[in-house]
Amino acid sequence: MSAVLKTSSLCKKIGRRQIIQDLSIEANAGEVFGFLGPNGAGKTTTIKMIVGLYKITSGSIEICGHSVSGDFEKAIANVGAIIEEPRMYGYMTGMENLKYYAGMYKGISQKRISDMVEQFGMQERIDTKVKTYSLGMRQRLGLIQAMLHEPKLLILDEPTNGLDPKGIHELREFLKYAAHQLGVCVFVSSHLLSEMQMLCDRVGIIDQGRLIKVMGISEINGLAVNGSEVIINVDRPDTAAQILSEGGWQGVGIGAGFISVSADREQVPQIISMLTGSGILVYGVSQDNSNSLESLYMQLTGGSKIE
Ligand SMILES: Nc1ncnc2c1ncn2[C@@H]1O[C@H](COP(=O)(O)OP(=O)(O)O)[C@@H](O)[C@H]1O
Numbered sequence: 568m569s570a571v572l573k574t575s576s577l578c579k580k581i582g583r584r585q586i587i588q589d590l591s592i593e594a595n596a597g598e599v600f601g602f603l604g605p606n607g608a609g610k611t612t613t614i615k616m617i618v619g620l621y622k623i624t625s626g627s628i629e630i631c632g633h634s635v636s637g638d639f640e641k642a643i644a645n646v647g648a649i650i651e652e653p654r655m656y657g658y659m660t661g662m663e664n665l666k667y668y669a670g671m672y673k674g675i676s677q678k679r680i681s682d683m684v685e686q687f688g689m690q691e692r693i694d695t696k697v698k699t700y701s702l703g704m705r706q707r708l709g710l711i712q713a714m715l716h717e718p719k720l721l722i723l724d725e726p727t728n729g730l731d732p733k734g735i736h737e738l739r740e741f742l743k744y745a746a747h748q749l750g751v752c753v754f755v756s757s758h759l760l761s762e763m764q765m766l767c768d769r770v771g772i773i774d775q776g777r778l779i780k781v782m783g784i785s786e787i788n789g790l791a792v793n794g795s796e797v798i799i800n801v802d803r804p805d806t807a808a809q810i811l812s813e814g815g816w817q818g819v820g821i822g823a824g825f826i827s828v829s830a831d832r833e834q835v836p837q838i839i840s841m842l843t844g845s846g847i848l849v850y851g852v853s854q855d856n857s858n859s860l861e862s863l864y865m866q867l868t869g870g871s872k873i874e
């Protein structure tokens with residue numbers, strides 16, 4: 568199988584700083600590939616090189632066999648991307664934005680646009696101005712835009728930042744659908760281990776500009792057996808556990824007067840608001856961080872784990 572995205576010994580220097588060092592990764596058609604690393608690891612820098620926003624210092628990037636530095640037009644024709652916030656004109660309607668964008672590509676029919684709008688459930692708001700959209704709606708419009716020309720590679724840089732749990736759930740389902748049903752290579756970055764566990768088929772872990780390891784999902788999940796566990800004291804554990812399971816949270820357990828769920832520190836506010844929003848009374852929260860992302864790095868880089 569030939570890779571949709573292939574970086575070879577990729578390096579990026581900004582000024583005198585080496586931001587990315589010897590990064591070689593391959594992502595394939597039909598998989599969600601997670602690019603996991605803490606803030607400042609170099610995820611955005613790498614993605615900006617892939618889509619041609621940053622020059623490559625050395626090494627190479629190929630998309631569907633076309634070199635990004637040698638044959639940019641052919642390479643980028645296969646890419647749909649959302650980097651940081653989706654780029655949209657607020658004073659135009661959703662539909663006007665889509666038509667404007669579609670004009671940059673050959674052969675995107677009006678039917679293709681309306682079908683996508685329908686698929687994402689945006690029909691009712693598509694003729695109102697984008698500046699009135701919620702972040703979740705902007706994200707959906709951004710996805711329609713990124714998918715309009717049927718790209719083989721879909722790239723999203725920390726797409727769940729700022730989304731509510733429902734938005735995150737929808738996004739996750741769509742990305743899995745795009746990879747597994749449409750055969751797209753989905754490349755998505757995140758600093759949240761548990762988010763990657765719920766979404767990805769394989770995960771490449773990056774730290775300080777270097778690839779540490781690429782892992783399959785079963786390997787990743789195996790690591791999290793005694794995972795970063797959040798304990799939440801609630802009035803109705805059965806109902807609370809059901810709400811979280813249905814919301815797509817992993818490793819939900821039930822105890823006397825409490826539930827447990829596997830999540831990262833940054834996700835705790837989402838979980839709590841999901842519960843309180845459903846009328847669950849929350850009395851207290853605590854977290855066992857023994858398998859957080861940091862300790863995963865320690866394990867992978869050979870550092871000793873403090874317990
Ligand atoms: N334009 C720039 N000039 C100097 N340093 C930068 C620039 N862009 C990013 N960096 C540095 O490169 C490192 C990686 O940043 P970034 O790729 O944004 O990380 P991530 O997306 O993983 O959080 C950080 O230390 C950041 O400060």
Ligand SMILES: [Mg+2]
Pocket residue numbers: 610611612724725
């Ligand atoms: Mg970033």
